[in-house]
Amino acid sequence: MLPLETLINTLTFSHFIELLRLDTQLKRRFYEIEVVKNAWTVRELARAIDTLLFERIGFSVDKVGVVKNIASKSNIQPNDFVKNPYFLELLGLEEKFEYSENDLEIAIIDHLQSFLTELGRGFCFEARQKRITFGNTHYRIDLVFYHRILKCHILIDLKVGKFDHADSGQMLLYLNYYRKNEMTEGDNPPVGIILCADKDDALVEYATSGLESELFVSKYMLQLPDKATLLKFIEEELDKTKSS
Structure with a gap:
């Protein structure tokens, strides 16, 4: 000491x-x-x-x-508040051969207060499975928060597997929609977080570099180090x- x-x-x-x-x-x-x-x-x-x-x-x-x-x-900045990794042992997920994204989402909602604590300061829960529609096609954003310090929406997409480049394209769609349709006076542009079980840092870099929007890819872990x-x-x- x-x-x-x-x-x-x-x-x-x-x-x-x-x-x-x-x-x-x-x-x-x-x-x-x-x-x-x-x-x-x-x-x-x-x-x-x-x-x-x-x-x-x-x-x-x-x-x-x-x-x-x-x-x-x-x-x-947004990266002052976005963590990597996120520790989700607080969800108390039972031992299973595999989990679905719905299992993970339900566990988060059931333990929302604990999940908000893990997210950190400023996160305010706003919506679950937020639906946005283009023509006759519907998309659903897993979790939507508003950050009272950053003054922007935080969109979270849950993935039970490894990050794929298609995930960033889907999140970019959500962010562009929120930028055009959900921002109000005084808001900053929305931030996206893809929460996945694993990721390849090189793939993440190539899939997200050059984007105007703030997009983060973070791992979640079910136990502490x-x-x-x-x-x-x-x-x-x-x-x-x-x-x-």
Whole structure:
């Protein structure tokens, strides 16, 4: 652990308020190290906690890059609120050979309050299976939220399998419809999130680059990362702090 004197001389009272709301010693130790090492402001520390940086670091290939990203944005942007991955163990899905997108959607609606907590600040539930129609063809958007901070609609498309390039085309259709028909004065353009079980990052890049609309592809996971993985990263970060 970092010496108490180091924390007192480095952090403000507001930093300590944020740290005290953490529920485990391991989490607090992680954020103490990172806030000192990266000289985070109170706002940056709160953003790291609210976006579950501690939990997500266990699944990230570029762990250092994820940490640095916290302080890289001065203005609020959609990617400050869109996570990757999302942890859906809170849904309590029973063990099955396979799940359907309807199973996942029903579980989310049944545990809507917990799902909103996982989504993060600002998400307000608006609709499920929102129907939009072109001629005689109907399409349904799985979940629709309005984000009170970003001032825009958030459209979520659920996929039980791996991301496919066709998924981005479908979401782009939804976003263009909302941009033209659902935006009101003061709204920002809608944001789309494709929530899938797995994805190939290269395919995602080619399928979504160059789009005017904000479109994110995020994985969902049904369990939290291994505690040993997180502890190993914390020990490595602590060693770097001692040597610097």
